[in-house]
Amino acid sequence: MEIETQERDGVIVLRLTGSIDSSSAEEVGKTLDQHLAANTSVLINMAEVEFLSSAGLRQLLLTQRKADEVGATIAVSSIQKHIAEVMSVTGFLGFFQTFDTEDDALANLG
Amino acid sequence: MIDRIDLYPTHEHGSFRLRRGRPFPLGVTMMPGKAVNFSVYSANATACTLVLFEPGARTPYAEIPFPEEFRTGDVFAMMVFDLDPEDLEYGFKMDGPWAPHKGQRFDPDIVLLDPYARLVVGRDVWGKEPDAYDPYPMRSRILRDDFDWEDDRPPKVPIEDLVIYEMHVRGFTQHASSNVKHPGTYAGIREKIPYFKELGINCIELMPVTEFDEFEYPRYNPVTGERLLNYWGYSPVAFFAVKAGYAATGYLGMQSDEFKALVKELHANDIEVFLDMVYNHTNEGNENGPTTSFRGLDNATYYMLDQNGYYKNYSGTGNTLNCNHPVVREMIIDSLRYWVSEYHIDGFRFDLASIMGRDQDGTPLKNPPLIEALAFDPLLKHTKLIAEAWDAGGLYQVGTFPSYGRWAEWNGKYRSIMRRWVRGDFGVIGEVAQRLVGSPDLYGERGPTASINFITAHDGFTLRDLFSYNDKHNEANGEGNRDGGNDNDSWNCGVEGETDDPEINDLRVRMMKNAMTLLFVSHGVPMIRMGDEYGHTSLGNNNTYCQDNELSWFNWSLIEHNQEIWHFFRKLIAIRMTYPILRHSDMLTSYQFVGTDCPFISWHGADAWHVDWEGWNRSLGLMLCGREQSTARLNKIYIAMNMHDEPLSMDLPENRFTRRWHLMINTGVRGPGDAMEIGQEHLLTDQAHIHLEPRSIVVLVAK
Numbered sequence: 001m002e003i004e005t006q007e008r009d010g011v012i013v014l015r016l017t018g019s020i021d022s023s024s025a026e027e028v029g030k031t032l033d034q035h036l037a038a039n040t041s042v043l044i045n046m047a048e049v050e051f052l053s054s055a056g057l058r059q060l061l062l063t064q065r066k067a068d069e070v071g072a073t074i075a076v077s078s079i080q081k082h083i084a085e086v087m088s089v090t091g092f093l094g095f096f097q098t099f100d101t102e103d104d105a106l107a108n109l110g
Numbered sequence: 111m112i113d114r115i116d117l118y119p120t121h122e123h124g125s126f127r128l129r130r131g132r133p134f135p136l137g138v139t140m141m142p143g144k145a146v147n148f149s150v151y152s153a154n155a156t157a158c159t160l161v162l163f164e165p166g167a168r169t170p171y172a173e174i175p176f177p178e179e180f181r182t183g184d185v186f187a188m189m190v191f192d193l194d195p196e197d198l199e200y201g202f203k204m205d206g207p208w209a210p211h212k213g214q215r216f217d218p219d220i221v222l223l224d225p226y227a228r229l230v231v232g233r234d235v236w237g238k239e240p241d242a243y244d245p246y247p248m249r250s251r252i253l254r255d256d257f258d259w260e261d262d263r264p265p266k267v268p269i270e271d272l273v274i275y276e277m278h279v280r281g282f283t284q285h286a287s288s289n290v291k292h293p294g295t296y297a298g299i300r301e302k303i304p305y306f307k308e309l310g311i312n313c314i315e316l317m318p319v320t321e322f323d324e325f326e327y328p329r330y331n332p333v334t335g336e337r338l339l340n341y342w343g344y345s346p347v348a349f350f351a352v353k354a355g356y357a358a359t360g361y362l363g364m365q366s367d368e369f370k371a372l373v374k375e376l377h378a379n380d381i382e383v384f385l386d387m388v389y390n391h392t393n394e395g396n397e398n399g400p401t402t403s404f405r406g407l408d409n410a411t412y413y414m415l416d417q418n419g420y421y422k423n424y425s426g427t428g429n430t431l432n433c434n435h436p437v438v439r440e441m442i443i444d445s446l447r448y449w450v451s452e453y454h455i456d457g458f459r460f461d462l463a464s465i466m467g468r469d470q471d472g473t474p475l476k477n478p479p480l481i482e483a484l485a486f487d488p489l490l491k492h493t494k495l496i497a498e499a500w501d502a503g504g505l506y507q508v509g510t511f512p513s514y515g516r517w518a519e520w521n522g523k524y525r526s527i528m529r530r531w532v533r534g535d536f537g538v539i540g541e542v543a544q545r546l547v548g549s550p551d552l553y554g555e556r557g558p559t560a561s562i563n564f565i566t567a568h569d570g571f572t573l574r575d576l577f578s579y580n581d582k583h584n585e586a587n588g589e590g591n592r593d594g595g596n597d598n599d600s601w602n603c604g605v606e607g608e609t610d611d612p613e614i615n616d617l618r619v620r621m622m623k624n625a626m627t628l629l630f631v632s633h634g635v636p637m638i639r640m641g642d643e644y645g646h647t648s649l650g651n652n653n654t655y656c657q658d659n660e661l662s663w664f665n666w667s668l669i670e671h672n673q674e675i676w677h678f679f680r681k682l683i684a685i686r687m688t689y690p691i692l693r694h695s696d697m698l699t700s701y702q703f704v705g706t707d708c709p710f711i712s713w714h715g716a717d718a719w720h721v722d723w724e725g726w727n728r729s730l731g732l733m734l735c736g737r738e739q740s741t742a743r744l745n746k747i748y749i750a751m752n753m754h755d756e757p758l759s760m761d762l763p764e765n766r767f768t769r770r771w772h773l774m775i776n777t778g779v780r781g782p783g784d785a786m787e788i789g790q791e792h793l794l795t796d797q798a799h800i801h802l803e804p805r806s807i808v809v810l811v812a813k
Contacts (some may be wrong), residue, residue, distance in 0.1 A: 022196035054364050055196045059144065089297035089358050091371030095258070 001029050009110040011041040013102065017048035020056030028049075028056070032063045038071040041109045045102050047078035057092050064095055077105040116416045119191050123174045130180045131187030136444070137226025137350070138252050140195055147253065148200070149187040150224060151437060152408040154214055155206040158186040161221050161246075162806040163199040164432045165231070168219070168244060173203070183438075196363075198247040199231055200224070204406055210397070213410035214421045221246040223403035225441060228253035230321040230446075236280060236294060236355030237339065237658070240325055248323070248347060248402055251691055253712075255452050257370040264456050265380045268313050269494055269518065269559045269635055270695040272682055274384065275311040276567055277640035278342070278662065279319060287666035293360035296365070296372045298314045303379050305468060309643060309676075310683035314376070315384035315459055317568055318343040319369070321351040323393055326400075327656060328810055329588045337586055337628040338656040342568065345393040345427070345463060347402050349445040352453075367654060373454050382456035384494065385449060389442050390465035390501065395428035396421045398746075409438055409454045411768040414472055422472055424465050424503030431695065433466045442466075447489045457494030459520070464501040467512060474505055485514035496520065496562055513560060521549060521634065526771045528565050529576065529599035532624045534753050534805065537725035546732055548633030549710055550697050559695050561634035565625045566642055569595065571652045573642035577621040578607060582649030594653030607650060616780070619645075620805055622752075623678055623777040627807045631732075631749050633694055640664055643679040644672045667767055674781035681785035685774055685809070688788050690746035695700030698736070707766065708735040718761040728753040729802070733763055744769075746812035752802035759799050762810070769812040771797055778803025 001024035002017040012035045020028055035042050044060070044090075046052075060076070067074040077099040079087070087093040099105035119127035131147045132139070136788055139147040150158055158181075162172040176186040186202075189696040201223060206216030227250035230238070240247055283290045283298030290298040299314075306314065324339040333340060339452030343353065357365035373383050392412075394405045397420065404412035414422040416428040432438045449455040460466060467478035484495060499511035499519040508522045524545045531542045548558025566573045571582075580602045584594045597627060603617045622645060629636045640646075641664050648654050648661045669676050677783045686692045698710040715721040721730065732749045748771065752758045772791035777782055786792060793810055794800070800808055 053196060054362065054367070055256065056369050059258070061258070085291070086359055086362060086364065089292060089295075089300070089371065090364050090367035091257070091374060092367070 001027060003028065005031075009106050011043050011046055011106055011109050012047040013043045015048065019051035019053070020049060020059065021051065021053035022023040022055040024057035025055045028039065029059045029063055033066060036063070036067050036070050036072045041075070042067065043102065043105045043109060044076045045078050046076060046080065047102075048081065049080065049083065052083045052086065057087065057090070061092060066078055073109060075099060075105050075109055077102050111311040112617055113142065117141060117145060121177060124172070126172065126174055127191040128177075129191070129292040129550075131189045133182050133185040133187045135226075136185070136421075137224055137228070139251075140252065140254075141189060143191075144193070145189040145191045146193045147187065147189045149185055150202050150407065151411075152204055152206070153184045153411055153437075154408055155204040155216060157205040158204040159205075159534045160188060160190070161201045161203055163201075163246070163249060165197060165199055168764060179584075181204055181398070184616060193636070195252040195254070196475060199251055201246065201249050202407070204408075209419075211464060212421045213415040215401070215405055215409045217401065217406055220401050220406050221249070222401070223248055223348055225348065225403055225407065225599065226350055226444070227251070228255065228350050229350050229366065230351040230354065230506060231363065233321065233323055233325075234354045234360040234363070237324065243381070250348075250612050253366055255366070257367055257452075257642045259370070259374060259454065262374050262377050262454055264454060264492065265312070265377055265382050266492060267382055268695065269382070269526050270693045271687070272313045272382070272635050273311050273686070274313045274315050274562070274635065274637035275306065275640060276315045276317070278317045278568070279353070280341070280658070282640060283664070285660065285663040285665050288664070289666070295356055295358040296369045297358045299371045301374055302383070303375060306381055307379060307659060309680050310687060312380060313382040313384060313457070315386060315457075315637070317386050318388055319353045319356060319385060320346045320387070321348050321353050322346055322654060324355065324658075329656070331586050332588050339658045340656060341658040341662060342655040344388050344655070345391075346388050347393045349389070349441065350448055350451070377454065384459055384496070385455055386459045386461060387446070388461040388552075389431055389433060390462040391425035391427045391431055396423070399428055411435055414468075415675060424468065424472060424501050424505075425462055426502030426641040430465060432470055434468065434475065434478060435470055435481050439483065442480060443483055443487060446484065447487065447640070450489050450493055455493070457495040457496065457671055459498065461498055462501040463497035463511065464499055464505040464507050465503070467507070468482070468505070475511070481512050481517065482514055482584035485516035494518065502657065503575050507550070509704050515556065518539045518560045518562050518635065520567070521552070521563055523552065524549065524561065524563045524565075524632070524634070525565055526597070526599055528625065528628050531753055532621055532628065533577075533599065533601035534728060534755060536728070538588075539725065539727050539730060540723055543713065543732075546628070546632050548694075548697055554697060556635040557697050559635055562637055563629055563632050564637040564639075565629055566639040567637065568639060569653070569722060570638065571598055571600055572646050572648050573622050573625060573650070574618065574645040574647045575650055577618045578647065579650040580606060581650070583607075584653050584774070586661070587653060587655075594651075598652060608647070614648055619675065619780070624805065624807050626679060626682055627775055627777055627809065628751075630686045631692055631693065631747070631809060633692070633698070636686070638679075644668045645675045654758050661715040677781060678785050681787060682775070684788050689747060689811070690738050690743045691747060698734070704735045704737055704744065710735055712763070714760070716758065716760050718763045729758055729760065731760055744812075746811040749810070750800050750802055750808040750810070752804065752806055755804045758802045760802060762798055762800055764796070765812050770794070771810045772813055773808065775807065775809035778806030778808070
């Protein structure tokens with residue numbers, strides 16, 4: 001799992017590459033947590049995430065919950081279609097604010 | 111909060127760090143600090159080994175014997191530290207005597223499923239040919255039961271208001287005409303929720319969704335050569351695991367989340383979810399069956415055996431689960447509590463439930479501990495419990511199933527007599543009268559809601575086939591047409607099977623409408639079979655358990671084609687839901703009155719207020735009268751039945767004041783005049799008589 005971090009238009013963009021599963025979920029969670037603070041916006045760009053396991057999904061939802069608690073805004077963009085479908089049928093998708101592209105997300109979050 | 115002080119390893123096995131486990135709960139528990147607790151019961155095993163696999167690997171990467179000191183009584187319990195629960199499949203090996211005559215069949219080479227497994231892998235994708243060389247084809251996996259239900263609440267539909275739709279998960283959307291993204295899955299059903307709303311269904315009853323092996327029969331269709339599968343799934347391998355092959359996400363092990371997402375959305379739409387549970391037998395069959403779990407864990411505990419160690423067979427499938435052994439009983443109760451608390455299930459239908467009332471030696475019990483325990487279980491307090499009150503060992507308990515004021519029953523007598531009434535049999539009128547008003551002869555004390563009324567169910571003919579076939583035609587099942595029931599009480603209306611004869615087809619439509627009209631005006635709880643609402647045919651096959659094809663699948667394109675029947679169903683359901691008098695939860699009688707002149711129930715013949723109860727009579731009028739509790743509005747409904755093949759005129763009971771009879775249903779005419787929308791009932795020009803076509807039913811409302 002690689003995570004590239006960049007600030008764009010006042011939004012912290014995290015671009016993930018690889019698989020989010022039980023072996024990488026914790027690392028993803030820790031990295032995301034560092035950016036969660038009141039009134040910050042964090043965008044998770046999942047364009048390069050090929051695989052999201054049950055543990056991975058749960059990690060993302062935990063991050064979302066932490067963001068809610070501290071008053072940060074989280075959004076997810078560019079989810080590959082098959083992953084979005086898994087998130088949808090398992091009922092997870094509705095918990096996230098999602099956008100088709102990183103630019104769409106920034107236009108809304110910025 | 112400080113951590114527990116006892117969560118550190120005390121033992122080692124190779125590189126694994128271990129600790130004596132917690133015996134309860136049985137199965138797997140994830141402990142804080144990355145330990146996983148494994149706990150399994152066996153009374154007769156001498157030793158137990160935990161077997162660990164990497165997902166998909168053919169051979170295990172570890173076998174960890176439970177140290178003797180980790181056994182408490184009959185429970186082996188062990189914590190293993192530093193396991194990744196997602197990256198793991200597991201099973202148990204049990205050592206002990208091979209002494210079949212004593213009921214013990216231990217084989218230390220077989221990796222057994224955890225009877226408390228919440229996920230089972232091995233049949234993750236429906237119909238995917240299993241690897242015949244895999245020595246351990248089914249394994250347990252660890253599930254995170256942390257689905258976020260948010261504010262989900264059970265709809266708590268009063269039982270008298272239910273319209274139960276018995277359905278098959280895969281069959282509902284597998285047909286190409288379903289146009290769903292994930293055909294044949296839980297997700298597919300979720301896409302079709304608007305359909306239930308449109309039809310008026312407020313409860314779906316799913317045929318078994320506990321894990322089973324669809325490949326268990328090595329049989330082929332003798333005509334087409336098609337591989338036959340166990341499509342229905344009345345053959346559980348594990349009682350806590352939801353069927354993976356019914357999930358679009360089964361290949362990811364996310365079937366539990368997918369199923370829960372379905373339940374959550376059904377609840378948001380006020381639709382209840384019932385499961386058909388099979389606790390009478392398992393997939394392991396008799397002496398010649400596979401050993402996947404129970405037989406190898408502790409055969410003598412889990413199965414009813416005779417004195418020579420052979421399997422007693424009250425289920426007709428080879429073995430009988432030993433339901434009233436205290437340990438088995440607890441497993442059953444644990445699993446039901448699990449389905450209610452973790453999956454938010456609203457009710458259960460128990461397959462061959464009479465077996466659950468048998469003692470360990472098979473004797474029927476007057477006060478069966480299992481059935482009693484379920485009736486009074488605190489978690490199941492609001493859960494509907496429905497017994498299929500018979501078994502394959504000759505026990506038939508319709509009307510006498512031990513109910514403790516809690517259990518309802520599939521009313522098999524209702525099914526049989528209504529079929530015979532509709533097809534025009536003599537000598538049934540007296541019993542029909544009982545069945546129409548909630549079967550007071552069977553449920554006088556329990557009330558009509560103890561009666562789940564149905565005319566068709568998965569077992570037996572579809573509604574269309576009930577009036578298209580005199581005999582079953584099960585050749586495609588590969589059993590020489592010996593399988594399936596012979597007591598169909600069906601009638602082909604003149605020609606066996608499909609026909610172009612418009613008169614016969616017309617009659618069949620009328621017969622279907624008659625049957626469903628009776629069902630929806632009867633007191634009790636109506637249940638319909640998936641597909642009957644558009645007149646599905648299985649071409650005379652009355653036992654499609656192995657037909658994973660168009661014989662079974664719901665064909666969405668036929669709704670449009672057969673819209674007359676479909677709309678008739680929809681309007682019937684609407685009528686039932688509009689008039690509380692059709693859904694009364696108390697047993698009504700003919701000697702209770704509304705006001706001074708209208709009995710709750712009154713019977714009529716060609717002359718009002720007079721019925722000839724002789725067996726030759728095939729016509730009957732039933733008037734229901736009552737005030738709605740909330741509005742005190744009077745409900746008065748007249749149901750005129752002519753099951754004779756000649757037309758008939760019946761006098762109508764007089765209405766007082768300004769009330770007039772209005773027509774809601776007339777099965778004697780083709781649609782759309784066969785059923786009215788609510789509020790658009792036709793005023794009868796003749797208020798004194800009603801003309802009934804041959805073999806037809808009219809339903810009137812006074813307003």
